Amino acid sequence: MDQPLLGALEAGGTKMVCATGYADGTILESSEIPTLDPGATLEQVVAWFSSHDIQALGIGAFGPTAVDPASPRFGSILETPKTAWRNVDLLGALAQPLGVPCGYDTDVNAACLGEAIFGCAQGMSDVVYLTIGTGIGAGVMVNHQLVHGMMHPEAGHILLTRDPADPIGTESGCPYHASCAEGLIAGPAIKRRWGGKRASELADDPKAMALLAGYLAQALVTYILCYSPKKIIIGGGVADHTPLVALARPRVRELLNGYLVTPEIENIDTYIVNNSLDGRQGILGCLELARRALES
Amino acid sequence: MDQPLLGALEAGGTKMVCATGYADGTILESSEIPTLDPGATLEQVVAWFSSHDIQALGIGAFGPTAVDPASPRFGSILETPKTAWRNVDLLGALAQPLGVPCGYDTDVNAACLGEAIFGCAQGMSDVVYLTIGTGIGAGVMVNHQLVHGMMHPEAGHILLTRDPADPIGTESGCPYHASCAEGLIAGPAIKRRWGGKRASELADDPKAMALLAGYLAQALVTYILCYSPKKIIIGGGVADHTPLVALARPRVRELLNGYLVTPEIENIDTYIVNNSLDGRQGILGCLELARRALES
Ligand SMILES: Nc1ncnc2c1ncn2[C@@H]1O[C@H](COP(=O)(O)OP(=O)(O)O)[C@@H](O)[C@H]1O
Ligand SMILES: Nc1ncnc2c1ncn2[C@@H]1O[C@H](COP(=O)(O)OP(=O)(O)O)[C@@H](O)[C@H]1O
Ligand SMILES: [Zn+2]
Numbered sequence: 001m002d003q004p005l006l007g008a009l010e011a012g013g014t015k016m017v018c019a020t021g022y023a024d025g026t027i028l029e030s031s032e033i034p035t036l037d038p039g040a041t042l043e044q045v046v047a048w049f050s051s052h053d054i055q056a057l058g059i060g061a062f063g064p065t066a067v068d069p070a071s072p073r074f075g076s077i078l079e080t081p082k083t084a085w086r087n088v089d090l091l092g093a094l095a096q097p098l099g100v101p102c103g104y105d106t107d108v109n110a111a112c113l114g115e116a117i118f119g120c121a122q123g124m125s126d127v128v129y130l131t132i133g134t135g136i137g138a139g140v141m142v143n144h145q146l147v148h149g150m151m152h153p154e155a156g157h158i159l160l161t162r163d164p165a166d167p168i169g170t171e172s173g174c175p176y177h178a179s180c181a182e183g184l185i186a187g188p189a190i191k192r193r194w195g196g197k198r199a200s201e202l203a204d205d206p207k208a209m210a211l212l213a214g215y216l217a218q219a220l221v222t223y224i225l226c227y228s229p230k231k232i233i234i235g236g237g238v239a240d241h242t243p244l245v246a247l248a249r250p251r252v253r254e255l256l257n258g259y260l261v262t263p264e265i266e267n268i269d270t271y272i273v274n275n276s277l278d279g280r281q282g283i284l285g286c287l288e289l290a291r292r293a294l295e296s
Numbered sequence: 297m298d299q300p301l302l303g304a305l306e307a308g309g310t311k312m313v314c315a316t317g318y319a320d321g322t323i324l325e326s327s328e329i330p331t332l333d334p335g336a337t338l339e340q341v342v343a344w345f346s347s348h349d350i351q352a353l354g355i356g357a358f359g360p361t362a363v364d365p366a367s368p369r370f371g372s373i374l375e376t377p378k379t380a381w382r383n384v385d386l387l388g389a390l391a392q393p394l395g396v397p398c399g400y401d402t403d404v405n406a407a408c409l410g411e412a413i414f415g416c417a418q419g420m421s422d423v424v425y426l427t428i429g430t431g432i433g434a435g436v437m438v439n440h441q442l443v444h445g446m447m448h449p450e451a452g453h454i455l456l457t458r459d460p461a462d463p464i465g466t467e468s469g470c471p472y473h474a475s476c477a478e479g480l481i482a483g484p485a486i487k488r489r490w491g492g493k494r495a496s497e498l499a500d501d502p503k504a505m506a507l508l509a510g511y512l513a514q515a516l517v518t519y520i521l522c523y524s525p526k527k528i529i530i531g532g533g534v535a536d537h538t539p540l541v542a543l544a545r546p547r548v549r550e551l552l553n554g555y556l557v558t559p560e561i562e563n564i565d566t567y568i569v570n571n572s573l574d575g576r577q578g579i580l581g582c583l584e585l586a587r588r589a590l591e592s
């Protein structure tokens with residue numbers, strides 16, 4: 001029997017990654033379309049998937065977006081700084097012309113799902129996926145289910161305590177919060193502090209790395225205490241191109257100060273890890289969303 | 297047909313609250329036993345429930361405790377400062393002599409369940425219950441399921457940013473963390489700062505209340521961003537006897553700074569609330585745990 005062909009779409013703020021594949025995690029073809037004007041961009045996405053005979057589509061979308069199927073706005077982009085995309089019915093714009101069942105979640109929840117189904121958190125019930133790139137986003141699985149709630153987690157914006165040695169100034173990389181994790185750790189914060197440099201160019205700067213690792217450790221401690229995850233997986237450009245994950249681990253232990261005694265914390269090197277799957281966790285999670293849409 | 301009689305046990309660090317009732321939330325009888333030596337205390341608890349013909353028992357236990365039914369230590373108390381209770385198999389010590397099906401979770405998860413089944417969060421899928429008393433504990437429901445994961449949430453110990461006006465000194469009320477929520481807001485922190493006073497004696501002190509409300513708001517913002525709950529319910533002696541919940545609401549909005557645009561945040565007075573059920577959320581949650589144990 002032939003496996004049904006599935007479609008996977010990582011709808012990001014800078015690019016749309018379209019792919020086809022099978023439920024077992026095989027990716028057959030993929031294509032990137034820049035995220036520009038919503039109308040033209042989505043037309044190209046529809047055209048690409050239309051030229052492949054997909055039976056279902058899984059979408060991981062940039063946020064904030066409505067991910068509760070019971071919401072009247074399910075599948076729409078919400079209050080984003082990308083004003084052209086505000087209130088765009090992303091799911092509707094794809095599901096209607098394509099005429100196949102669609103799964104829909106945030107890009108980071110999809111990546112979390114990808115790691116939990118195909119990657120280093122395979123079979124685990126409680127997983128945090130963190131991306132540190134242009135922004136910080138968290139995808140979270142609790143009891144094998146992705147977290148939505150009121151909207152979806154926005155754990156990249158949790159408030160941290162400023163390091164007095166931080167040269168960033170009174171503002172941060174986040175327009176809303178002077179001291180949130182995204183505002184202090186993500187790409188724009190790095191550019192702001194270190195003359196426009198990218199994280200990869202600072203990978204060998206011990207002072208810069210120590211500052212960022214301290215902030216990342218603060219955020220990780222909060223995620224550990226709040227979600228009690230069985231694994232934390234970190235992806236995104238900033239984490240991928242620096243030793244930040246390794247540097248944050250001992251700082252996490254320092255901050256916990258012996259408070260949590262679990263086998264996971266004892267084996268912190270396998271508890272807090274860089275992403276697996278060669279960066280394909282997001283698109284593979286979308287494939288799994290497609291599989292679930294087809295099944296239900 | 298007769299309703300089956302259910303048992304509910306709130307196993308707290310200072311007292312054991314035993315009750316009988318029905319699945320519909322009726323409490324028939326209750327009794328308090330001080331939490332002293334484990335052997336003697338549990339013997340009294342067993343004797344009380346043995347004298348009532350219960351068909352199942354629901355237990356909400358002080359933590360840290362093993363709440364994952366798959367764990368070999370399920371139902372045991374873990375690394376607690378109450379050293380006599382360390383490694384006590386609380387569930388076994390009750391389930392064996394009583395010979396009825398038992399449900400087991402943390403006291404705060406039980407209270408969260410009580411609010412979600414019988415109280416002000418009835419029917420909601422994603423709920424945070426916070427108690428601010430001798431310590432701070434959080435019970436959390438996500439997608440209608442209580443959160444366990446690696447252990448269970450310990451969200452009372454998230455790190456906050458110190459207010460420069462705080463007279464508490466370098467240490468806090470938490471022996472592990474100089475700046476965690478429990479260490480800065482709970483009973484011992486209040487005693488430490490204000491000459492042994494209890495929170496209720498400071499309810500009319502605007503400076504004290506503002507300091508505590510600022511810290512509580514920091515913690516609430518983190519819970520909102522991490523869990524994306526549909527409601528946050530706050531109980532415990534410190535919250536019950538002060539205007540802290542009301543004072544924290546505007547501070548939460550200030551800290552979010554317009555970042556989350558949802559109907560819930562717009563209606564913050566019904567989003568962040570004092571507990572309902574006249575303080576019976578914990579014991580009613582235990583009753584629901586008993587009902588579930590009987591059903592499964
Ligand atoms: N060598 C690198 N290549 C690409 N991005 C990098 C590199 N080093 C650091 N970064 C940072 O990663 C961010 C991009 O993150 P990424 O996760 O790839 O995308 P996004 O977050 O935009 O979806 C940029 O802000 C950039 O500063
Ligand atoms: N009027 C009051 N009555 C009882 N406790 C109070 C009062 N005001 C403040 N508290 C504080 O509440 C704490 C007890 O909280 P509670 O939630 O009742 O119990 P616990 O946290 O020990 O389970 C004490 O630390 C006490 O300081
Ligand atoms: Zn922010």
Ligand SMILES: [Zn+2]
Nearest residue numbers: 453470473476
């Ligand atoms: Zn603490």
